[in-house]
Amino acid sequence: VSDGRVGIALAGFGYWGPNLARNVVACQDTKLVAICDRDPDRRALASRLHPSVAVVSDWSEALTAPDVEAAVIATPVASHLALAELAIDAEKHLLIEKPLAATAEDARRLVAAAHARNLALMVDHTFLYTGAVRRLREIVGSGELGELRFFDSTRVSLGLIQSDVSALWDLAVHDLTILEYVTGRWPTAASATGAQHDPSPQPSCAFVTLYYDDTFIAHVNVNWLSPVKIRRTLVCGNQKMAVLDDLESSEKLKVYDAGYDAVSTAAAADEHVGPPPVRRRVGDVWSPLVDDREALLVEIAAFATYVRGGEVPHNDGRSGVAIIEILEAAAVSMALRGEPVEITYR
Amino acid sequence: VSDGRVGIALAGFGYWGPNLARNVVACQDTKLVAICDRDPDRRALASRLHPSVAVVSDWSEALTAPDVEAAVIATPVASHLALAELAIDAEKHLLIEKPLAATAEDARRLVAAAHARNLALMVDHTFLYTGAVRRLREIVGSGELGELRFFDSTRVSLGLIQSDVSALWDLAVHDLTILEYVTGRWPTAASATGAQHDPSPQPSCAFVTLYYDDTFIAHVNVNWLSPVKIRRTLVCGNQKMAVLDDLESSEKLKVYDAGYDAVSTAAAADEHVGPPPVRRRVGDVWSPLVDDREALLVEIAAFATYVRGGEVPHNDGRSGVAIIEILEAAAVSMALRGEPVEITYR
Amino acid sequence: VSDGRVGIALAGFGYWGPNLARNVVACQDTKLVAICDRDPDRRALASRLHPSVAVVSDWSEALTAPDVEAAVIATPVASHLALAELAIDAEKHLLIEKPLAATAEDARRLVAAAHARNLALMVDHTFLYTGAVRRLREIVGSGELGELRFFDSTRVSLGLIQSDVSALWDLAVHDLTILEYVTGRWPTAASATGAQHDPSPQPSCAFVTLYYDDTFIAHVNVNWLSPVKIRRTLVCGNQKMAVLDDLESSEKLKVYDAGYDAVSTAAAADEHVGPPPVRRRVGDVWSPLVDDREALLVEIAAFATYVRGGEVPHNDGRSGVAIIEILEAAAVSMALRGEPVEITYR
Amino acid sequence: VSDGRVGIALAGFGYWGPNLARNVVACQDTKLVAICDRDPDRRALASRLHPSVAVVSDWSEALTAPDVEAAVIATPVASHLALAELAIDAEKHLLIEKPLAATAEDARRLVAAAHARNLALMVDHTFLYTGAVRRLREIVGSGELGELRFFDSTRVSLGLIQSDVSALWDLAVHDLTILEYVTGRWPTAASATGAQHDPSPQPSCAFVTLYYDDTFIAHVNVNWLSPVKIRRTLVCGNQKMAVLDDLESSEKLKVYDAGYDAVSTAAAADEHVGPPPVRRRVGDVWSPLVDDREALLVEIAAFATYVRGGEVPHNDGRSGVAIIEILEAAAVSMALRGEPVEITYR
Numbered sequence A, B, C, D: 001v002s003d004g005r006v007g008i009a010l011a012g013f014g015y016w017g018p019n020l021a022r023n024v025v026a027c028q029d030t031k032l033v034a035i036c037d038r039d040p041d042r043r044a045l046a047s048r049l050h051p052s053v054a055v056v057s058d059w060s061e062a063l064t065a066p067d068v069e070a071a072v073i074a075t076p077v078a079s080h081l082a083l084a085e086l087a088i089d090a091e092k093h094l095l096i097e098k099p100l101a102a103t104a105e106d107a108r109r110l111v112a113a114a115h116a117r118n119l120a121l122m123v124d125h126t127f128l129y130t131g132a133v134r135r136l137r138e139i140v141g142s143g144e145l146g147e148l149r150f151f152d153s154t155r156v157s158l159g160l161i162q163s164d165v166s167a168l169w170d171l172a173v174h175d176l177t178i179l180e181y182v183t184g185r186w187p188t189a190a191s192a193t194g195a196q197h198d199p200s201p202q203p204s205c206a207f208v209t210l211y212y213d214d215t216f217i218a219h220v221n222v223n224w225l226s227p228v229k230i231r232r233t234l235v236c237g238n239q240k241m242a243v244l245d246d247l248e249s250s251e252k253l254k255v256y257d258a259g260y261d262a263v264s265t266a267a268a269a270d271e272h273v274g275p276p277p278v279r280r281r282v283g284d285v286w287s288p289l290v291d292d293r294e295a296l297l298v299e300i301a302a303f304a305t306y307v308r309g310g311e312v313p314h315n316d317g318r319s320g321v322a323i324i325e326i327l328e329a330a331a332v333s334m335a336l337r338g339e340p341v342e343i344t345y346r
Helices: A015-027 A038-051 A059-063 A077-089 A104-116 A131-141 A167-183 A296-306 A317-335 B017-026 B040-049 B061-064 B077-089 B105-115 B131-141 B167-183 B296-305 B317-335 C017-026 C040-049 C059-063 C077-089 C103-116 C131-141 C168-182 C297-307 C317-335 D019-025 D040-049 D059-063 D077-090 D104-116 D132-143 D167-183 D295-307 D315-335
Strands: A008-011 A028-034 A055-058 A068-073 A093-097 A121-124 A148-158 A189-195 A206-209 A215-225 A223-239 A241-245 A254-262 A276-285 B008-013 B030-036 B055-056 B067-071 B094-099 B121-124 B148-160 B189-196 B205-209 B219-222 B225-237 B241-245 B253-262 B280-288 C006-011 C028-037 C054-056 C068-073 C092-096 C123-125 C150-158 C189-195 C205-211 C217-223 C225-237 C241-247 C253-262 C280-285 D004-010 D030-036 D053-056 D068-072 D095-097 D121-124 D148-158 D189-195 D205-211 D217-223 D225-237 D240-245 D251-262 D279-287
Touching: A008 A015, A008 A059, A008 A296, A008 C068, A015 A028, A015 A296, A015 A317, A028 A059, A028 A276, A028 B055, A038 A055, A038 C017, A055 A167, A059 A077, A059 A167, A059 D019, A068 A077, A068 A296, A068 C168, A068 C205, A093 A104, A093 A296, A104 A121, A121 A317, A121 D095, A131 A167, A131 A223, A131 A241, A131 A254, A148 A167, A148 B148, A148 B219, A148 B225, A167 A189, A167 A206, A167 A215, A167 A223, A167 A317, A189 A317, A189 B219, A206 A317, A206 B205, A206 B219, A215 B148, A215 B189, A215 B205, A215 B219, A215 D251, A223 A276, A223 B148, A223 B225, A223 B241, A223 B253, A223 C077, A241 B225, A241 C092, A241 D240, A276 C168, A296 B131, A317 B131, A317 D053, A317 D132, B008 B017, B008 B061, B008 B296, B017 B030, B017 B040, B017 B205, B017 D040, B030 B061, B030 B067, B030 B296, B030 D059, B040 B055, B040 D019, B055 B061, B061 B067, B061 B077, B061 B280, B067 B077, B077 B094, B077 B105, B077 B253, B077 D251, B094 B105, B094 B296, B105 B121, B105 B317, B121 B219, B121 B253, B121 B317, B131 B167, B131 B225, B131 B241, B131 B253, B148 B167, B167 B189, B167 B205, B167 B219, B167 B225, B167 B317, B167 D104, B167 D225, B189 B317, B189 D279, B253 D104, B280 B296, C006 C297, C017 C028, C017 C297, C028 C059, C028 C068, C040 C054, C059 C068, C059 D053, C068 C297, C077 C092, C092 C103, C092 D240, C103 C123, C123 C297, C123 C317, C131 C168, C131 C241, C131 C253, C150 C168, C150 D148, C150 D217, C150 D225, C150 D251, C168 C189, C168 C205, C168 C217, C168 C225, C168 C317, C168 D225, C189 C317, C189 D217, C205 D205, C205 D217, C217 D019, C217 D148, C217 D205, C217 D217, C225 D148, C225 D225, C225 D240, C225 D251, D004 D019, D004 D104, D004 D295, D019 D040, D019 D295, D030 D068, D030 D295, D040 D053, D053 D059, D053 D295, D059 D077, D068 D077, D068 D295, D077 D095, D077 D104, D095 D104, D095 D251, D095 D295, D104 D121, D104 D315, D121 D315, D132 D167, D132 D240, D148 D167, D167 D189, D167 D217, D167 D225, D167 D315, D205 D315
Parallel strands: A008 A028, A008 A068, A028 A055, A068 A093, A093 A121, A148 A215, B008 B030, B008 B067, B030 B055, B067 B094, B094 B121, B148 B219, C006 C028, C006 C068, C028 C054, C068 C092, C092 C123, C150 C217, D004 D030, D004 D068, D030 D053, D068 D095, D095 D121, D148 D217
Antiparallel strands: A148 A223, A189 A206, A206 A215, A223 A241, A241 A254, A254 A276, A276 D279, B148 B225, B189 B205, B205 B219, B225 B241, B241 B253, B253 B280, B280 C280, C150 C225, C189 C205, C205 C217, C225 C241, C241 C253, C253 C280, D148 D225, D189 D205, D205 D217, D225 D240, D240 D251, D251 D279
């Protein structure tokens, strides 16, 4: 575009689309050019909020609007593949809502197609752009927590029930991306349980345990039917422990100088039963300052950088595929009432 | 005893014993007669706190102190069977720390022995005597929540690691008793995962899913190595939902008039994908007043009533056996990385 | 305007102006036509966020943009009078940031001028449009709390220090409007204390007590230099009590069925000292559902209604004058270290 | 006494007396010898909880019990003087509930009498022995917060209304002792407001501002009729700020690396109005570990040390007198609706 900003066409102006649109407008490196939605009421809303943007019902028309260089897709998962393929055919870069596609196979197909055309493909894993998650990754990466023991994440609320995906696919995808981003590790097997409760057509809660090639373990609890909203993640090492509470307005991230120290076996010699010879260590709590910019704004700026040939983001297409490979293993396990299922990454 | 109070001999003055002793003293229906502990330091403390009570190192001696009618056992689990059998031989009624015994078989043996001598046998499942849990049971029992969908309980902290039991046996036992007490239902199968992390000699975290003969599902998350302390239980029905937060100093129990209502299919006809035709219903929140007496005091009064031939408590020996049967199934499943295991109640 | 929406010119695109602009855009009854700011950086931002709106540096120019029917003034207090008078001269209706003007005299002058031209004049007391405050007013009005005893409001944070007004004028103005809106009562005298601390040029904290013609009492604590953010208001009657916590993401409003009941004097006869013959009554807590729409959006819709000749809002110009009359009395008292000062309403 | 422990006679087994008794028993340096209460029900309770202690209705009898070296007085304030004088006549050291006496004059009389007999006299200002308050004093004393600006403390709840003292005397006494202990400063003038509401015979709420010989300012808000319980103290310096929340089960104390930094006047030159040329600095939050032993136990050990000729505690009689001198000035101010009153220390 003449002013150097990346021109964007947006597909889907439902729940998340308006947030994407607002941040594409707010970002200095992008420009909102077109919005596409099938629903006339949503189009009317889009026109009122963005009077200078082309609002259309046909995706092909949106893609051919002047100056469009990239497509942002925020429609139901089932439609990701078709809409993204149209955009790839039109040589547009892509930012696609999570999960990337309805199956790992579809996701791999998209990655291959974008790669063949040399187009950027990024999955909207927004949480990777929150200040708290980024800071947590730094802290874990620095070794300050010591050797990691477990990751335990809860994401429950009275949620926006989806028709075409389960709570596992809709919610746990966030925790899985945070898990990998923060620890840098990929699980080897999944055991998942859950249940479907009306009015959700798909399983509405899921309890997922992920195994690794050592004793590190991860657990994710997601639920669409919880009366209270909880978004809390524990990451514990053998030196320190961190807690991320995304609902706190301040002090979202805390690091606990806590754990257990061994005591001399002499002192503990006679204790055949009872507590083992350890001393609980509870120390100071430290809440590091975190960047409080809106994550979606930071992510869209990263997308613009990627489109312009800059840094490849962590949440590129390949990462999106691997996350779906975990989800698929968990879904198989859930159908088998928790029987462990190996995860295969292709 | 002359004054009508039940005379008590207490075995174990470690972590929990002092609380039992203090409440046996405070209860109008019981009298603390003897305290037994192997450790001279703990005996010295017992003597200072209870100068008028016999403090001994030999359990048989404690049992033969004048006026002893009942024994309270608060020693490591491995010793429950032997100490309880001594008490039964001495014709003493029994209040035993949870879990009742190290195995379901041992527990059944104790129940049979007590029954043969016509002695009261109660397991210290203290949470059944908190005002909040009792009120929650009433609310669920009244049908106010509608048909139950799920129970999800988290009990984690930087805890008192035990040598002879895992976090599953030490912590989840609380959630399982609350689960059964509140819902009146027994699960049919368990899928459990977890891991052992130093310095705990046994598994230090456990994630347990319990299946029932319908779509109701229960999940329990316990962990000895959590930096934050959480004790929260969600019980959700298709009409209303309840949350019990045991760490709140007030408003421990809340009932949410929340859920989803179906909307007419006409209005929803055209929505092939996206949210299903439901409307989220978020209404008032109600926090009923709950009895805030110390649970242990209420429980000890109930034990005295039971000893005197009054009401048989919910947490009698048979209940203690069944809880261990669930724990044993969960432990087997955990060793199999979540493979579901049927629960057999004998 | 042709489409029936009220065309708006906005003065000031600093801290609050962008929120006003965003909501004028979102409101179905208003249309953002022009934005005016002296600062070129702010104008550049306004242009990017609102590409279809005229962005100018001269207020007269903004007022003469096509279709402008009303002016929204969100500049520093010292400039309210002059900018508003220009708008009144141009026959524009007015929505002015709080406090309405720098002095009660100026405020009265504006009210008279607007009245003379038959123009709507509304003060942006946003909190009167939050669901929680509106619900609280209903509850108090229904008599459910009984006879009111006290109102106690705290509004502290590490705030946006202003150069031309004190924390009293900038923050307490919110609590005073809520106080009057909820109770329907106007205080007769003020005792205020406070202090000025660098880097605030004006008093940075204020502790205001308001007296009434009976024993009802109100207290307001505001502070720009608090490390923690608190926005909590207690309203207590002799039957029930209500608490509004504006920082809660849910359950912002709670009603406590709590208080004291007298006990028979017979039972209390012998107690010469010690607690009086009353019994503390602690009952259920009820958190009524409140409208969670953005308050500013609701307020702008109310402004449009007012402009179109509909309902006169509670926060009209006269109300804005009276609030400043309280602020002026409090400021005099503060300079006298708490000496009580009568409040005169003209 | 033969075993070296300080023998204690306790007057008053009402609300606080049982806590004192329990801790006198738990403390290794003290021994509970006698309990005195006029009420037969309270005596019966005392006998059940402390079967080996002499329980009497006559204070003189308690004082003459064998081995009594010190008296602890936990009766209504009006009776402190008489009971304490009896104890002084009997050559007993004294630990007296706060406030020390009903008037500063009475308090000075007690201090003089104890001093004449060379007896220890300590006021039970329990909060000075909490780990959080002690740590806060260290932090302030280290200069880490910089130059102090303000202290703001709130202590409200649905409380234990007293007949013979107001909420000011019963509750604010805690905040005043913490204020002096933490800052090491004594105020020069008080402005207080408040009101009396049934069923409290005395003023049930008080809002006290304390002035010093510089711009440091302190504010205390106490209330017996609040539906929610709040116990929060802010201490802010020009470098950092601290918050003490006594109701938190962990992280009671937090230090905020927050404040404002001046920015260069060049950058700020053109800003005639609007925010002053400062930059808000929000940094990490640090929650130092604090001693979590029961404060009363620590205090009783300090009393025993004092009795045995060791360290004179901060809360000695003279300190108790000065606190009452502040309370008396505040009470005068409150009767004058906030008119400032100078505080005279004798």
